[in-house]
Amino acid sequence: MGILTDDMKRLVAEQKLAFHATVCPDGSPNLSPKGSTRVWDDDHLFFADICSPQTIANIRAGSLVEVNVVDPFVRKGYRFKGRAEIHEPGAAIFAEGIERMRADGSKLTGRVKAIVVIEVRDAAPLVSPAYDDGATTEAGMLEAQRVRFARLHERQARG
Secondary structure, three states: OOOOOHHHHHHHHHHOOEEEEEEOOOOOEEEEEEOOOEEEEOOEEEEEEOOOHHHHHHHHOOOOEEEEEEEOOOOEEEEEEEEEEEEOOOOHHHHHHHHHHHHOOOOOHHHOOEEEEEEEEEEEEEEOHHHHHOOOOHHHHHHHHHHHHHHHHHHHHHO
């Protein structure tokens, strides 16, 4: 059994949008949202490099990657840390990544410059401090967030 649990895989599959952190050569952080984040297998995640020049440069320079995936409604998720490998057009893993994206309904496959596979060496839960009071439940958080998001949608609809 790999490091990625069924719940971790479920959340990545549901959310797709994840935040990938790398470190620039000058030591500054680089945080980049990636809507193409997927599970490769029990020990790996992957994403498509569509427009990620700094992330790719940092990985080429040896930066590790941390990926955060959070369900915004229950405010829980996971962080994954590991080393990444870049696979460019012509590589078998690039072709397989493109096929996995197509099978998942992606319409962005024609714009992919590389498939980046992350070997997850550490995985840990992320839980909002809102749960620290001992009284907040996941059901209660879900309802509060539904109300909050409904208000946001109403405001956007009014323009």
